[in-house]
Amino acid sequence: MPLISRLATRVRAARQDMGLPRRELSERSGVSPRYLAQLEAGEGNISVLLLHRVATALNMKIEDLLSEEAPFDADVTRVAQLYDQAPVAVQGRVRALLAPENPATLRAQRICLVGLRGAGKSTLGRLAADKLKIPFVELNDEIEAEAGMPLGEVMALYGQDGYRAMEAQAITRVVERHDKLILAVAGGIVAETATFAQVLERFHTIWIRTSPAEHMARVRAQGDLRPMEGNPAAMDQLKTFLTTRAPLYERALAQVDTSTKPVQTSVNELLTTIATNRFLDSIGTR
Structure with a gap:
């Protein structure tokens, strides 16, 4: 999949998984709704600076949107968000349960x-x-x-x-x-x-x-x-x-x-x- 198409798919999936209207993502990222629409449609190019803003608003790293090796997984992103928001004690239990080498x-x-x-x-x-x-x-x-x-x-x-x-x-x-x-x-x-x-x-x-x-x-x-x-x-x-x-x-x-x-x-x-x-x-x- 071409980079621009892969990027469009991942941004759209991440926004929908978070339940964000495009206008709210625009407010969080400072990127106009029109520009976001073009991005999700796979039309035009976006600067690294603007893409970084979009990734941050989606609680993602910019490399998660661009990576070829690791396909985007909305569930994984959601779990990561929940983990980041959890108390330290809960994070410890999650690590213990998920790490078979523990x-x-x-x-x-x-x-x-x-x-x-x-x-x-x-x-x-x-x-x-x-x-x-x-x-x-x-x-x-x-x-x-x-x-x-x-x-x-x-x-x-x-x-x-x-x-x-x-x-x-x-x-x-x-x-x-x-x-x-x-x-x-x-x-x-x-x-x-x-x-x-x-x-x-x-x-x-x-x-x-x-x-x-x-x-x-x-x-x-x-x-x-x-x-x-x-x-x-x-x-x-x-x-x-x-x-x-x-x-x-x-x-x-x-x-x-x-x-x-x-x-x-x-x-x-x-x-x-x-x-x-x-x-x-x-x-x-x-």
């Missing part, structure tokens, strides 16, 4: 606890969820339920790669089923780049951490003697492991250190962390 929108009210085994993710997560009256999900339980077999058999049958694939699928299912919950995941999930990226995007993440000595003691208390069995250097390896993974765990939005603390104290700190960061606030109240 972190608060994507994470909803989902919380994920990350950290090595023995830090206290399952214990704290279950107690905090009970206090908050929201679901608690252990990701490995979700994997076992889907596979129809214990985790040990999953690992034996499918191997580490198969388990990691199921882990990623389980994260997707949890996101689809829950907008509000506390999830506990295995410590190694942070090493899976794509899966951990999904966790960071879809959950408010909290690193549950403790000292190497307590990691080891708690795992042994759970009846798992493998970390120490036939391996006198196990503690040094655990420390190295923690140091290596710390930068990944530090990508979490918050941390709770459970070292040398009673369980209830750590639960209270977790609840305080959730409240302080407003992880369970709905998007409409932010």
Whole structure:
């Protein structure tokens, strides 16, 4: 469409969408009704100065009238006008609702606890969820339920790669089923780049951490003697492991250190962390 015709169509559509008689547009812009009639008919030329006045009177930018790439959309212009006139709080809610990349929108009210085994993710997560009256999900339980077999058999049958694939699928299912919950995941999930990226995007993440000595003691208390069995250097390896993974765990939005603390104290700190960061606030109240 020739420029003059495109310009005529857009000016006319914008004026009609605003419900403006041509004479009122003339009064707002300082451009005569006769000149406006010629402009909307696609007859004659208009100076940049006069066109700028017309665009301003229509609450538009002059480039919106001239652009080739973006066809004029009266609805979009109207929405833009309403947005400009809305209170700041309303504008904030509109941005949150319209931006799919908005972190608060994507994470909803989902919380994920990350950290090595023995830090206290399952214990704290279950107690905090009970206090908050929201679901608690252990990701490995979700994997076992889907596979129809214990985790040990999953690992034996499918191997580490198969388990990691199921882990990623389980994260997707949890996101689809829950907008509000506390999830506990295995410590190694942070090493899976794509899966951990999904966790960071879809959950408010909290690193549950403790000292190497307590990691080891708690795992042994759970009846798992493998970390120490036939391996006198196990503690040094655990420390190295923690140091290596710390930068990944530090990508979490918050941390709770459970070292040398009673369980209830750590639960209270977790609840305080959730409240302080407003992880369970709905998007409409932010």
